[in-house]
Amino acid sequence: xxGTPNRYTLHIDWTKCDGRGLCTELIPDLLAxxxxxxxxxxxxDPAARSNVAVPGSxxxxxxxxxxxxxxxxxxxxxxxxAR
Amino acid sequence: MSTHSxxxxxxxxxxxxxxxxxxxxxxxxxxxxxxSRAELIPELERSGLIGRGGAGFPAAQxxxxxPRSGMSSLWRSSAIVIANGxxxxxxxxxxxxxxxxxxxxxxxxxxxxAAVVHAGTMYLYTTAQSLPSVRRAISExxxxxxxxxxEAPDTFISGEASAVVxxxxxxxxxxxxxxxxxxxxxxxxxPTLVQNVETLAHVALVARYGSAWFxxxxxxxxxxxxxxxxxxxxxxxxxxxxxxxxxxxDILRACGATDDDIAAVLVGGYHGAWLSGNDLxxxxxxxxxxxxxxxxGAGILYALAADQCGLRASAEIVRYLANESxxxxxxxxxxxxxMARLLERxxxxxxxxxxxxxxxxxxxxxxxxxxxxxxxxxxxxxxxxLDAFSPDVQAHLTGRCVRRAGR
Amino acid sequence: xxxxxxxxxxxxxxxxxxLLTGSVVLxxxxxxxxxxxxxxRFSIQLIHRNIALLASIFxxxxxxxxxxxxYAKLSVADVVVPFLGAYxxxxxxxxxxxFDLLLAIVITSLFRKRLGVRLFKAIHWLTYAMWPIAxxxxxxxxxxxxxxxxxxxxxxxxxxxxxxxIWRVSSRFLESATAxxxxx
Ligand code: SF4
Ligand code: SF4
Numbered sequence: 001x002x003g004t005p006n007r008y009t010l011h012i013d014w015t016k017c018d019g020r021g022l023c024t025e026l027i028p029d030l031l032a033x034x035x036x037x038x039x040x041x042x043x044x045d046p047a048a049r050s051n052v053a054v055p056g057s058x059x060x061x062x063x064x065x066x067x068x069x070x071x072x073x074x075x076x077x078x079x080x081x082a083r
Numbered sequence: 084m085s086t087h088s089x090x091x092x093x094x095x096x097x098x099x100x101x102x103x104x105x106x107x108x109x110x111x112x113x114x115x116x117x118x119s120r121a122e123l124i125p126e127l128e129r130s131g132l133i134g135r136g137g138a139g140f141p142a143a144q145x146x147x148x149x150p151r152s153g154m155s156s157l158w159r160s161s162a163i164v165i166a167n168g169x170x171x172x173x174x175x176x177x178x179x180x181x182x183x184x185x186x187x188x189x190x191x192x193x194x195x196x197a198a199v200v201h202a203g204t205m206y207l208y209t210t211a212q213s214l215p216s217v218r219r220a221i222s223e224x225x226x227x228x229x230x231x232x233x234e235a236p237d238t239f240i241s242g243e244a245s246a247v248v249x250x251x252x253x254x255x256x257x258x259x260x261x262x263x264x265x266x267x268x269x270x271x272x273x274p275t276l277v278q279n280v281e282t283l284a285h286v287a288l289v290a291r292y293g294s295a296w297f298x299x300x301x302x303x304x305x306x307x308x309x310x311x312x313x314x315x316x317x318x319x320x321x322x323x324x325x326x327x328x329x330x331x332x333d334i335l336r337a338c339g340a341t342d343d344d345i346a347a348v349l350v351g352g353y354h355g356a357w358l359s360g361n362d363l364x365x366x367x368x369x370x371x372x373x374x375x376x377x378x379x380g381a382g383i384l385y386a387l388a389a390d391q392c393g394l395r396a397s398a399e400i401v402r403y404l405a406n407e408s409x410x411x412x413x414x415x416x417x418x419x420x421x422m423a424r425l426l427e428r429x430x431x432x433x434x435x436x437x438x439x440x441x442x443x444x445x446x447x448x449x450x451x452x453x454x455x456x457x458x459x460x461x462x463x464x465x466x467x468x469l470d471a472f473s474p475d476v477q478a479h480l481t482g483r484c485v486r487r488a489g490r
Numbered sequence: 491x492x493x494x495x496x497x498x499x500x501x502x503x504x505x506x507x508x509l510l511t512g513s514v515v516l517x518x519x520x521x522x523x524x525x526x527x528x529x530x531r532f533s534i535q536l537i538h539r540n541i542a543l544l545a546s547i548f549x550x551x552x553x554x555x556x557x558x559x560x561y562a563k564l565s566v567a568d569v570v571v572p573f574l575g576a577y578x579x580x581x582x583x584x585x586x587x588x589f590d591l592l593l594a595i596v597i598t599s600l601f602r603k604r605l606g607v608r609l610f611k612a613i614h615w616l617t618y619a620m621w622p623i624a625x626x627x628x629x630x631x632x633x634x635x636x637x638x639x640x641x642x643x644x645x646x647x648x649x650x651x652x653x654x655x656i657w658r659v660s661s662r663f664l665e666s667a668t669a670x671x672x673x674x
């Protein structure tokens with residue numbers, strides 16, 4: 001479902017996210033904000049925007065976002081083949 | 084091949100209305116005892132059976148995704164099968180009808196599915212209306228005692244697979260966040276197979292008569308029969324069993340409607356798409372509908388009368404869907420009411436030319452941004468309404484509704 | 491030696507109070523989803539956390555020094571169980587309550603990933619009880635509790651927390667309030 005080969009994905013749990021916008025500051029190249037404040041993936045298939053592909057160079061920043069989200073709404077999912 | 088195999092299109096209801104276990108057995112014969120995983124999954128694959136719940140996923144593939152529990156993994160807890168009869172769609176009646184008239188076929192399918200994936204636990208999840216017939220059917224036979232019956236609330240979302248699992252384990256029929264498939268970890272962290280009741284009824288028939296028999300009706304890309312619920316501009320709401328890929332027009336005619344009566348048809352329910360009056364020759368199958376941007380959903384056809392305003396009808400549906408949002412996910416909680424409001428303004432003749440574009444852009448923005456497909460389905464409906472009724476959108480801008488004024 | 495302990499105990503308590511106030515104000519600010527000029531949201535969040543941790547360190551020093559002090563002679567029981575103390579048991583007991591609450595808040599914050607967001611949030615709400623209790627303790631128990639300069643500090647802290655609290659309960663608190671209120 002969320003795991004993809006060769007790539008980390010940042011999973012957004014919409015039932016927890018309240019659109020506080022910390023994540024969008026840390027990875028503005030991956031996430032924008034909609035008018036209600038919720039993150040919106042800038043890349044990838046629109047239908048799969050709950051799982052945002054994270055390029056290797058942005059892994060640390062995405063990790064910070066996971067760490068700093070006040071509602072624990074974010075999760076980094078390892079590539080399926082790395083498990 | 085058994086001599087019992089029903090011929091023609093009347094498969095699921097061959098035992099008549101409110102079939103007892105006795106008439107059920109007399110009609111279909113015994114369920115082949117203990118079909119194994121090694122036999123039934125390949126047979127289902129050859130049958131080409133597509134799930135009838137709405138997602139349109141091949142049944143064999145879903146069965147196959149339940150991990151094998153061999154000797155090596157005895158420590159691992161066994162799988163769970165859930166028959167899903169929570170028909171949240173207000174315009175669908177087929178699962179209720181199936182559970183009323185052919186409950187034993189569903190039970191057979193549930194037993195066969197449980198045997199195939201070595202499930203230790205079985206549930207049948209359905210709405211209050213169907214509980215009496217289900218309970219009666221279970222009490223009529225010895226092999227079904229282990230099935231636990233759970234009542235589904237009457238909400239639009241209650242049949243979503245993760246909501247089903249949530250309802251059974253916590254009594255809350257709301258979708259949950261998912262990072263792994265339910266067939267990997269679902270109810271009580273056990274591999275969980277959630278199958279629509281109609282899908283299971285077909286499984287029961289394939290287990291008896293085989294894939295070649297199953298494919299005798301329907302088309303190559305959509306073999307077998309399907310249950311459809313027809314409502315709207317027809318003399319009476321009806322549940323029909325039709326061969327896969329039957330043209331939409333033929334189904335409407337069978338229900339007593341003529342082309343002139345109908346402006347458009349909503350296919351696939353409230354998460355579905357409008358087919359305009361010119362497209363009614365399309366076959367009712369996932370593949371054929373996909374080329375029209377539609378999907379089959381739970382087999383719902385809602386006919387819009389020629390003098391009815393499609394924009395108004397759509398606005399009412401979108402408002403309903405916005406109210407049915409579980410209010411868990413921001414984009415769904417705020418986006419859907421906004422979509423409803425914009426569509427209502429268009430339907431009521433607001434001359435602001437930017438509304439349609441704004442509606443399309445808000446709708447596209449909520450896609451893929453919820454814990455279930457509710458935002459996606461609502462967007463599908465809105466975009467198809469803007470597309471199918473684009474002449475009406477133009478007319479409404481001038482403050483006129485062609486549907487009523489034009490007649 | 492003992493004089494030094496006594497002085498250090500008092501000063502560390504006051505520093506802890508000021509830091510706690512800062513953390514509470516920033517914590518509420520973070521909840522609004524708004525950045526501050528020159529401070530992005532994640533920085534506010536980080537400062538909120540780090541100030542709270544710093545406050546906890548000063549609080550441990552505060553309690554520790556008073557345990558070593560020969561006048562105050564706090565026992566281990568006094569630190570954990572409120573209202574046992576020999577000297578001003580009520581006011582000291584309030585300090586113990588606040589300390590215990592802070593301990594719970596900090597621990598659930600550090601382990602929030604393990605505990606889940608629900609428990610973390612529920613315990614975090616106790617801050618609204620912890621902070622006023624700590625303030626009252628500092629005024630009632632402190633040697634300087636009623637001296638002018640300390641009351642000035644206490645007033646500034648109170649005004650700061652009360653100010654953000656009033657803002658917190660207003661309908662325009664959230665950054666996205668306008669867009670969200672338009673829908674519901
Ligand atoms: S930081 Fe967390 S709560 Fe805030 S927008 Fe991002 S995911 Fe949502
Ligand atoms: S997307 Fe909407 S309906 Fe689905 S879980 Fe989220 S809030 Fe509920």
